[in-house]
Amino acid sequence: MNDKIQVITKFALQGHETQALQDQALAAKRTLESGSGAGNDFLGWLHLPSSIDDQQLSALEATAAQLRNQCEYVVCIGIGGSYLGAKCIIEALSDHFAAYKAVAGPKVLFAGSNIGEDYLYDLMDLVRGHKFGIIVISKSGTTTEPGIAFRIFKDMLEKQQGKEFAARNIVAITDARRGALRSLADKEGYQTYVIPDNVGGRFSVLTPVGLLPIAVAGFDIRALVAGAVEMEQDGDEQVLQYAIARNALYRSGKKIEVLANFTPRLHFIVEWWKQLYGESEGKDHKGIFPASVDFTTDLHSMGQWIQDGERTIFETVLSVGDQQHEVIIPSDEQDLDGLNYIAGKNVDYVNKMAELGTRLAHVDGGVPNLLITMPAVNERFLGQLIYFFEKACGVSGYMLGVNPFDQPGVEAYKRNMFALLEKPGYEEATRAIKEKLNN
Ligand code: PA5
Numbered sequence: 001m002n003d004k005i006q007v008i009t010k011f012a013l014q015g016h017e018t019q020a021l022q023d024q025a026l027a028a029k030r031t032l033e034s035g036s037g038a039g040n041d042f043l044g045w046l047h048l049p050s051s052i053d054d055q056q057l058s059a060l061e062a063t064a065a066q067l068r069n070q071c072e073y074v075v076c077i078g079i080g081g082s083y084l085g086a087k088c089i090i091e092a093l094s095d096h097f098a099a100y101k102a103v104a105g106p107k108v109l110f111a112g113s114n115i116g117e118d119y120l121y122d123l124m125d126l127v128r129g130h131k132f133g134i135i136v137i138s139k140s141g142t143t144t145e146p147g148i149a150f151r152i153f154k155d156m157l158e159k160q161q162g163k164e165f166a167a168r169n170i171v172a173i174t175d176a177r178r179g180a181l182r183s184l185a186d187k188e189g190y191q192t193y194v195i196p197d198n199v200g201g202r203f204s205v206l207t208p209v210g211l212l213p214i215a216v217a218g219f220d221i222r223a224l225v226a227g228a229v230e231m232e233q234d235g236d237e238q239v240l241q242y243a244i245a246r247n248a249l250y251r252s253g254k255k256i257e258v259l260a261n262f263t264p265r266l267h268f269i270v271e272w273w274k275q276l277y278g279e280s281e282g283k284d285h286k287g288i289f290p291a292s293v294d295f296t297t298d299l300h301s302m303g304q305w306i307q308d309g310e311r312t313i314f315e316t317v318l319s320v321g322d323q324q325h326e327v328i329i330p331s332d333e334q335d336l337d338g339l340n341y342i343a344g345k346n347v348d349y350v351n352k353m354a355e356l357g358t359r360l361a362h363v364d365g366g367v368p369n370l371l372i373t374m375p376a377v378n379e380r381f382l383g384q385l386i387y388f389f390e391k392a393c394g395v396s397g398y399m400l401g402v403n404p405f406d407q408p409g410v411e412a413y414k415r416n417m418f419a420l421l422e423k424p425g426y427e428e429a430t431r432a433i434k435e436k437l438n439n
Contacts, residue, residue, distance in 0.1 A: 002321070005231065005384045007241040008371040011363045012314065016248045021399070025244045028398035029236065032391075037398050039405030044198030045390055048206050049228035049383070057222055060208060063171060063191060064215035068105045070169055071133040075123070075153050076213045077112035078137035079145045081201020082173075084275050085386075086213035087113075088268035089205065092377055093219050096264065106133070108217045111153065112146030120149065124156060131161060133169035135216070137209050139195045141179025144417070150181075173208050200405055202276045203390055206383075220379045227383025235388050242388075243396040245370050246288060249314045250400070254368065256289045256313040258306065260298075262355045263320045265377055267294055270318070273389055280397050280404035287400065296354050303358075307365045315362055316370040319355060320377055323348045 031037040032046070067074050076086060087110055095101060111123055134157060136150045157166045172185035176194045185192045193208035195201075204210065206228055211221045231238075246257060257277070259270050270292040281287035291313075293302050306315065329350070331343035342350055359369045374381045397404025419429035 002373070002375050004375075005235070005238055005381065005388045006373045007238045007245070008373065009241060009245045011359060011369040011371070012245050013248060013368070016252060018244055018248050021244045021248050021251075022240075024399050025240045025247075025395060028243070028395045029240065031398050032394045038403035042198055042200045042203070042405035043394075044196045045200075045203035045206070046394070047232065048199065049225055049232045049387060052206070052225050057211075057225070060193070060211050060215050060221060063193075064212060067133045067135075067169060067171070067216050068218070070131060070165075071106045072130045073127045073132040074106045074108050074135060074213070074216050075127065075132055075149075076108055076110050076135045076137070076216075077146045077149045077153065078110075078209070079113045079143060080275060080279075081204050082137040082139065082143075082146065082195075082209055083110060083113045084202075084268070084272040085205025085210035088272040089210060089214050089219065089224065089379075089382055089386075090217045091268040092265045092382055093214075093379065094217070094265075103218075105218045106216065108213055112136075112149035115145055115148065120152060124152070127153075127156075128160070131165075131169075132157060133171070134166075135171045135173065135213055136181065137173040137195075138179070138181050139175055139201055139204075141174050141181030141183075144414070147180075171212065173212065200407075202279055203405075205272070205386055223379035224383040224386075227380035227385075228387040229383075230380075231384045231387035231391070235384070235391065238388055239392045239395055242370070242372070242392040243399060246314075246316075246396060247399045249368055250288050254288075254312060254314040256291055258291045258293055258313055258315045259318060260293045260295050260315055260358075261318045261320075262295045262351050263318075263377065264294065266318060266320070269382075269385070270294075276389060276393050277396075279407045279410070280393050281400055281402060283402050283406075283409060286402060295358060296351070299354075299358060306362055306367060311366045314368040314370065315359075316372060317355065317359055319371055319373045321373065321375040324377070 032043070035043055076083075090108055095103065099107065109123060109126070111120065134150070134153055136146065138146050154166065154170065157170070167189050170188070171191045171193065172181055173193045173195060174181040174185065176182075176197070182192075193212060195204055195207055195209055199207055206225060211224070214224065215221045259273055261267070261270055274290045274292055277288065277290040282289070293306070306313065327347045329339065329342050329345055329347060331340055359371070363369050374385055394404055415426070415429060416433060419426045419433045422430050
């Protein structure tokens with residue numbers, strides 16, 4: 001078995017001139033590694049895996065053990081980079097039906113990644129009468145969505161279990177010094193972990209932001225970090241190949257990258273990837289649009305568009321080697337469904353043929369195909385995948401000519417929302433927006 005993430009460009013770069021891009025990719029990598037590019041005050045993730053020591057991991061494991069012992073549920077509150085990293089790793093490693101099964105330890109649930117009133121109501125309903133803990137994650141400490149959710153669940157927990165239980169079982173992950181959450185955590189005596197100044201939200205999964213919830217869910221954060229270290233130390237060839245291929249395709253008019261997976265447990269990995277690449281590259285009116293599909297499910301919906309629609313896309317397939325379990329297709333005497341020709345095969349064999357058949361069909365249909373292979377879905381290879389995507393994002397963003405580490409565009413909706421909510425300090429914006437709506 002191969003023991004690392006691999007990038008295969010065989011069906012992606014046919015007739016593309018990549019020599020110049022190779023030089024650009026090497027220059028971008030040098031810029032990244034020397035810290036001489038735009039956004040260089042946000043490069044703390046670059047050598048993060050190898051800098052995590054045993055003491056840090058032990059502290060996280062101890063906090064996780066405490067929450068696991070004390071709580072039936074742990075509500076994890078955060079949005080964007082303060083949510084997707086933990087969510088995607090936990091989903092990738094969990095039993096698909098964990099929510100309906102009795103599993104060891106608390107169930108980790110998420111809030112604050114939307115403003116859905118019914119979502120919050122249903123979650124409150126679920127934890128009512130149960131011992132629950134809270135991990136509240138916000139680097140700025142002022143983000144509206146997690147702010148609302150935290151206010152609600154903190155109030156509920158204090159009323160339900162008392163202030164002392166709440167103070168012991170609320171953990172805040174935030175800035176070392178600044179922000180409302182830091183002040184509140186210090187005042188209430190919560191246990192806290194720090195999001196380093198030089199690590200942006202979408203690059204923070206290997207900080208306590210991701211590691212604590214993942215440990216609370218019962219997964220091996222040491223193996224996750226070890227996998228990331230492997231890629232940090234020996235992943236540049238794969239990083240460069242991916243960055244070169246996607247930039248070559250973008251420059252040839254392929255403006256949309258569709259990341260496809262054939263493994264249901266990777267759904268949220270792809271959601272995390274969309275944030276990483278969308279927020280990093282979509283600026284200055286440039287950038288590949290990151291889209292995603294879950295196959296074979298979406299072959300029965302989006303498959304038509306991909307095969308025959310506008311030819312502005314390329315496809316990257318995230319392919320998994322081994323499944324964790326085997327399910328054999330049974331033989332049937334009557335064979336009314338005509339499936340006896342695959343009787344005795346395991347389900348993943350069929351899935352792999354669907355994957356190969358899909359790739360070939362899409363290439364024939366004018367959709368270049370990149371392949372990223374991971375040997376299996378476990379902590380080690382997920383750690384590799386995370387670091388691989390992060391570094392390739394940095395290199396790719398510099399090749400594109402943008403600052404991959406800021407996100408000025410996400411402020412626009414907030415300004416309008418605050419104006420519409422008549423937040424103090426936004427009076428002028430409120431007047432302007434009302435005028436616009438009335439015209
Ligand atoms: O990647 C990012 O920077 C964003 O997605 C943030 O993580 C997100 O907006 C949440 O911000 P905060 O952690 O400050 O609440």
